[in-house]
Amino acid sequence: MITGPVFATFTDAYLAVLGEIYQRPSYSTSARGKTATEAINVSFTIANPVARTPYLAARRANVVFNHAEALWYLAGRDDLDMIAHYARRLRGLSTDGKTLTGTAYGPRLFNPSAPDGLSQFDRVLNLLRTDPDTKRAAMLVMRPDELADAGNPDVACTLALQFMLRAGRLHMTAYMRGNDAMVGLLGDTFAFTFIQEFAARLLGVDVGAYGHHVGSMHINALNIPAVERILAEQTVHVFPHTAMPAGTSWADLDTVLDWEQRLRSNQDTFSPDRVDLDLYWREVIALFEVHRQITHYPDQPVTADALDLLRPGHRWLVEQRWPDRMPAAVSP
Known part of the structure; x- marks a missing residue:
């Protein structure tokens, strides 16, 4: 078979x-x-693709940002207010200080457009429902006009995403012009496979494989020391990979996004008894509660009660990312 290597999990692919x-x-x-x-x-x-999270201590992945970015895409948003709250470096890509263009895949994939008032995402899902063997279920991301301004700091790295429904499993392929192997590869794969899994839930089918094709895969020179630390890590931690629940809907995402906004703005505090959602989504909201405490109360440790709401792998990642904000008893 003429294909690239197949890895069981993203961690295996990332390290390779x-x-x-x-x-x-x-x-x-x-x-x-x-x-x-x-x-x-x-x-x-x-x-x-459900095994999308690498548990590598040296990488110190920001699992809160990973979920925020995937939800930001799914919500069809391009605002800095939400996404730059979790990754301040993104402000440097905005030309107006308010929005992102190339980096904001959400409006291109999930917002309604002419001529039928549907989003690209809705069109391909409708197509898969009527023609399961189709090869046309592709969504375009990069636009030709992004290259008109040679000084544009924010040109989309992703060319297209494609779904293929085969033997009752929804496969996905990402086509990228360029990918930062150290930073971008993790976030892109997380977000794209999250979208893939959500699409599979909407279609009522199993999640298939995820393919990733990149014209230029690169490591920036400034990140070489970090890559050396990751490759030198002796222990790859393993935690259970939790699947998105069957029956997941847009209404579930709306509830999660509502909580994200309230917690980001420090207008509320989260407890699981206040929301009627599957445990999977309550654990996602709990990440934003932990981040609320980290962001708005920088002189205080995160409460043990908030950490206890996280699934084990998420808690481990939070402890690696913000060790100085952990209660003394759990500091790594």
Whole structure:
């Protein structure tokens, strides 16, 4: 079979990509002031896209941002208020200080558009319902006009996303012009597989494999020390991967997004008894409650009660990311 390597989980793929580019780069590049080592035409498949989170202490992944970004896309938003709250570096990509363009995939994928008033996402799901074997269920992201301004700081890295429904399983493929292997690869794969899983729930089918194809996969020179620490890590932690519940709907996402806004603005505090949602989504909201405490009360440790609301893998990631904000008894 003429395909790229297949990995069981994203962690396996992530470590393989970092190792290959670090040890055997094809090129050295310098674009837009960034020097990088690069491999071109990189492809891989993840057999279980639900296993989208790498538990690597040296990586210190921001699992709160990962969920916020996926929800930001699904909500069709382009505002800085939400996403830059979880990743301040994104403010540097905005030309008006209020919105993002290329980075904001949500409006292109999930907002209604002409001629039928449906979103690209709705169109491809409708197509899959009527023609399950279709090869046309693709959603375009990068637009030709993004290259009209050579100084545009925010050109979409993703070209397209494609769904394929085969043998009762929803597969997904991402096509990217470029991908930062250290930073962007993790966030992009998390968000895209989250969208894939949500689409599978809406269609009432199982989640299939996830394919990732990139023209330029690269490691920026400034990130080489971090990559070395990740590759040198002796222990890869393993936690159960929790699947999105069957029957998940847009109404569930609306509830989660409502709580995200209230917690981001410090207008409320979360407790599980206040929401009628599956445990999966209550654990997602709990991440935003923990982040609320970290953001709005910088001189206080996160409460043990809030940490206890997290699923084990999320709690471990939070402890790695913000060790100085943990109660003394749980500080790693």
